[in-house]
Amino acid sequence: MSEYILETTSLTKKFGKKTAVDAVEMHVKAGEIYGFIGRNGAGKTTFLKMIANLLHKSNGDIKLFGSTDLTPARGRIGVLIENPGLYPAMSAYDNIKMKCILLGIKDSDKKIKELLELVGLEKVAKKNTKNFSLGMKQRLGLAITLVNDPELLLLDEPINGLDPQGIIEIREILLKLQKRGMTIIISSHILEELGKIANRYGVIASGQLIKELTRDQLEELSKNAIQIEVDDVAESIRVLKKLNIDNYDHEDNIFRIYDLNVDRAKLNSTLVVNGVLVSSIFEQSESVEDLFVDMMGGANYV
Numbered sequence: 001m002s003e004y005i006l007e008t009t010s011l012t013k014k015f016g017k018k019t020a021v022d023a024v025e026m027h028v029k030a031g032e033i034y035g036f037i038g039r040n041g042a043g044k045t046t047f048l049k050m051i052a053n054l055l056h057k058s059n060g061d062i063k064l065f066g067s068t069d070l071t072p073a074r075g076r077i078g079v080l081i082e083n084p085g086l087y088p089a090m091s092a093y094d095n096i097k098m099k100c101i102l103l104g105i106k107d108s109d110k111k112i113k114e115l116l117e118l119v120g121l122e123k124v125a126k127k128n129t130k131n132f133s134l135g136m137k138q139r140l141g142l143a144i145t146l147v148n149d150p151e152l153l154l155l156d157e158p159i160n161g162l163d164p165q166g167i168i169e170i171r172e173i174l175l176k177l178q179k180r181g182m183t184i185i186i187s188s189h190i191l192e193e194l195g196k197i198a199n200r201y202g203v204i205a206s207g208q209l210i211k212e213l214t215r216d217q218l219e220e221l222s223k224n225a226i227q228i229e230v231d232d233v234a235e236s237i238r239v240l241k242k243l244n245i246d247n248y249d250h251e252d253n254i255f256r257i258y259d260l261n262v263d264r265a266k267l268n269s270t271l272v273v274n275g276v277l278v279s280s281i282f283e284q285s286e287s288v289e290d291l292f293v294d295m296m297g298g299a300n301y302v
């Protein structure tokens with residue numbers, strides 16, 4: 001069986017000539033919180049809608065729970081995309097009850113109370129939802145999404161428009177759900193908040209999944225390092241070995257050395273003596289925020 005709960009291959013959606021999702025290959029493992037990051041219009045909602053069968057794909061494949069038989073698999077997911085769609089004249093309790101009735105769940109009282117408690121709305125259970133704050137509405141929407149005990153939750157911008165307290169509340173609920181074994185995909189353009197809870201990230205820009213990386217990889221990238229750009233990778237590796245520098249990695253011709261005590265002048269001159277052209281050498285410390293901005297195409301990207 002596939003190690004992924006969700007796996008897409010070349011998943012594509014075109015609206016006329018516009019390619020909103022462009023050959024996306026996403027990989028989500030069981031138990032992860034997957035942060036799906038991209039600017040407005042990058043293609044997050046369109047992607048999630050295809051997974052949830054709210055939009056037909058133009059091309060590519062979707063595998064859910066290791067299977068391409070998506071009808072039963074979709075019964076195991078919960079979806080909160082765009083507004084929660086509440087009945088404003090009904091109480092929080094009755095809004096959840098409506099979903100239970102729709103799904104044919106009988107004797108739902110215990111379940112409804114548990115869900116209200118999970119999302120911190122037990123004290124306002126009998127109040128009409130029309131006077132709820134945005135945060136309360138989102139939490140109720142989440143509770144409704146959980147009625148069928150989904151194993152995978154798709155949340156599209158669930159913290160959009162929430163105040164800091166509202167964001168913290170949603171974050172805590174998601175962490176509780178993860179502890180229970182749920183897998184969660186959460187899309188957002190608010191990088192900082194995802195940075196705190198996600199285990200894996202997918203960065204999307206102009207419909208393309210630019211990068212997938214784990215939290216460990218992200219932390220590694222945001223560690224302080226001496227960064228050097230060289231013209232000869234093989235020779236540089238030999239020089240680093242000669243200088244007993246082994247705490248480094250490199251991507252193409254850019255090396256990142258994580259030992260900040262390395263003598264930069266000596267490093268530079270040794271490389272040059274060995275025929276390596278060094279086009280830059282500097283200490284780099286990039287915040288997680290900056291890293292994401294870079295991956296999404298820079299601060300001025302539109």
Ligand SMILES: Nc1ncnc2c1ncn2[C@@H]1O[C@H](COP(=O)(O)OP(=O)(O)OP(=O)(O)O)[C@@H](O)[C@H]1O
Nearest residue numbers: 015018020038039040041042043044045046047157
């Ligand atoms: N039904 C549609 N018809 C035509 N174009 C569409 C349609 N839905 C989305 N698009 C376009 O596809 C692109 C991706 O939109 P999408 O809503 O998926 O992005 P997003 O990352 O979710 O951004 P946002 O958070 O602003 O919704 C955008 O350029 C959008 O204008």
